[in-house]
Amino acid sequence: MSNYKFILSGGGTGGHIYPAISIANELKSRFPEAQFLFVGAKDRMEMEKVPEAGYEIKGLWISGIQRRLSLKNFVFPFKLIDSFLKAGKIVKQFKPTMVIGTGGYASAPLVKVASAKGVKCVIQEQNSYPGIANKFLAGKAEKIFVAYDGLERFFPKNKIIKTGNPVRQDILNVSANVEEALEYFQLNKNKKVLLVLGGSLGARAINKLIEKELNFFAENNIQVIWQCGKLYYEEYKKYENKNIKVLAFLNKMNLAYTAADVIISRAGAGTVSELCIVGKPVIFIPSPNVAEDHQTKNAKALSGRNAAVLVKEVSLDSRFEKEFKSIITSETRQKELSKNIKKLALPHATKHIVDEIEKILKTL
The missing domain is CATH 3.40.50.2000 (Glycogen Phosphorylase B;)
Incomplete structure (x- = not known):
């Protein structure tokens, strides 16, 4: 089977977007017949950068909670509910083989909904201190790809694989x-x-x-x-x-x-x-x-x-x-x-991540 369907979700900053694009490119080189869909946050840079890389993207109405007192925080629960509902529709319509989350607010509803529907999910954490989204999703992931040692404090040890971060070719x-x-x-x-x-x-x-x-x-x-x-x-x-x-x-x-x-x-x-x-x-x-x-x-x-x-x-x-x-x-x-x-360099991070994804695909 090579007609896999992948959803990649992450964004808000280049640190979440570019690893997702690198992983998609490597998957595409191995599975030319595969279908890809990105899910990001509306009005964030992924809505521009992902199409530039040649991939379709759908946006969720999602953002983070403001640290200071802000009217935006009153809207947050409505954004969250809306994002979970839209994520559910995306997963139902696209029927992904696997979901790959690379952090950022949009990845939380998407990975959470997909895993609840029985879709295999993996996440990639770029930082030495994980973001809120990936900490929230750790229990639902098959594997967690990291770039630093010591992340057992935040993630289940048996799920962690140290791969490094994907970088530009x-x-x-x-x-x-x-x-x-x-x-x-x-x-x-x-x-x-x-x-x-x-x-x-x-x-x-x-x-x-x-x-x-x-x-x-x-x-x-x-x-x-x-x-x-x-x-x-x-x-x-x-x-x-x-x-x-x-x-x-x-x-x-x-x-x-x-x-x-x-x-x-x-x-x-x-x-x-x-x-x-x-x-x-x-x-x-x-x-x-x-x-x-x-x-x-x-x-x-x-x-x-x-x-x-x-x-x-x-x-x-x-x-x-x-x-x-x-x-x-x-x-x-x-x-x-x-x-x-x-x-400390890990130059083959993207290949290592996709190797591990392939292992999971073979069990399906």
Whole structure:
């Protein structure tokens, strides 16, 4: 049997969407006759990104509970009921062979309803500290694919399989040489390069830091590839010069990673997994404005193994220059961080996940 029908559900952020797309692509390569349907949250980025990847998607009227007192919280019970009813209709009409949840609010009603109807379900948790949806669904899943150790605190131990997080294919095949990368960004091969990753929208705290430290970088002969995000490009493009390259997006991530000597980044799960594979020295500046402060927990999982440096936003003024200088001026420190972060890389996560899915399919 190869005419399987898969529903993949997850979204809200790229960290939930891109793993789902990677898993779907691998399943499609193994089962070309299979049918796929994605289920996400209406008005979230998955409604745009999934069709761009070539898959159909249906949206649920679902969102999270606001942490502060908000009128939106009064609507939440109605959204939840509506989402469960619509999830039930989707499962009944599509008749999936299996449901794959990758986290985010939309996955909770879909996986819950599917498992209640006897459909085999698996979930994939990207973070070192699970989200609410996946903790809620753990009891219903056949298998739980994770990227970090120690998640027995949250999930049944017999269901956990450590696979790592799916990453973009071009990251697995970084073939550019340093000369090509430096030429692409028009940088000097005799100066060190700092790569700053603020995400597609940008990170205000990181952008403010880089703006403040431009003289420090100049004094230390540092070139910067500064991906400031589309929300901030107009504000920061004025700093562009031969040593500072300001970009809204990075279309050639493999070249950016190749050119970099040190990387500054947020600590979303997908980014952390990518950076383990890339294997360059990293300073993580986690966003404090995410659920359960999971970015800090992700970064600590690496800094605790001397595989990266963690600097919290509140400590940037007192710690950043010292930490950055200790890395950029020491080849030994750079090699140490690179060696340790590479040890944590799990580059074949997508294949491993789909191998496990295949094992379940063979029991049907």
